[in-house]
Structures are given as structure tokens and as C-alpha cells.
Amino acid sequence: MTTRVLVAALDPIVARGLIQTLQDERYEVLDATDAASAHSLLEAVRRLHPDAVIVRMSNDGDSLVGMLQESEPGLRVIECDDDIPRLRSHPAGGQVIAIQPVTAATLRQALGPPLLGEPHVH
Numbered sequence: 001m002t003t004r005v006l007v008a009a010l011d012p013i014v015a016r017g018l019i020q021t022l023q024d025e026r027y028e029v030l031d032a033t034d035a036a037s038a039h040s041l042l043e044a045v046r047r048l049h050p051d052a053v054i055v056r057m058s059n060d061g062d063s064l065v066g067m068l069q070e071s072e073p074g075l076r077v078i079e080c081d082d083d084i085p086r087l088r089s090h091p092a093g094g095q096v097i098a099i100q101p102v103t104a105a106t107l108r109q110a111l112g113p114p115l116l117g118e119p120h121v122h
Helices: 012-024 038-048 061-071 104-111
Strands: 004-007 028-031 052-056 076-080 087-090 097-099
Touching: 004 012, 004 038, 012 028, 012 104, 038 052, 038 061, 052 061, 061 076, 076 104, 087 104, 097 104
Parallel strands: 004 028, 004 052, 052 076
Antiparallel strands: 076 087, 087 097
């Protein structure tokens, strides 16, 4: 089992960079960059059951975060700013954490270490 991270609608360049970094760090990336509305994002979360979701940081982010976490209790939501390289982590039931700059290390801080799969028995 690995940590499943859904990447939602972000600036395409930012999304590509995040996806590549997450894959390099051994997270399982679920691509929902086409989920342009809150409704389509919610449908993707319900269908894919990620451990975490990365969304675009916005002024109404708290309502989106609440909606996502209500739909999937235990979901960690990370807001990513398209303009300034920074993250805002919303752990389920935890305190919001602001993190910058966006690097592999700060993504691990926001998401927690990736869960590694069970060893294969031969």
C-alpha cells in the first residue's frame, strides 16, 4: 500500500512539477487536473479515495477544504499557491500548517512520508 495523492486543477506547469516530484518521492499520484469545479473534484475524491489531495490555493479554500474533508473523513488537503511557491496543509482534525518553499522535503512535511508497499513474498 502506498500513499495516494490526488492532484487537482492547478496551473499546468505547477501540476507537472508536483506530479513529477511526488512520483520521484514514491507517492502514488492520481491525476484529477481536469477537475475544474468543486463538484467534479468531489466526485474524483469519492471515486478514487485518495489519502491526500492537492488543490489550488484560493480565497475560499476553507470551504473547499471543509467540503472535501466532510466527504472523506481522514483526508489530508494541501493547498498549493500557483504564484508563490508555498503550501498550506490541512491535516484531518489538525492545525493548518503553512509551508514554503515547495520542495520534495516540504511536500513530505505536508503529506507525511509515503507509505511503502508491502514486500513481495516469492
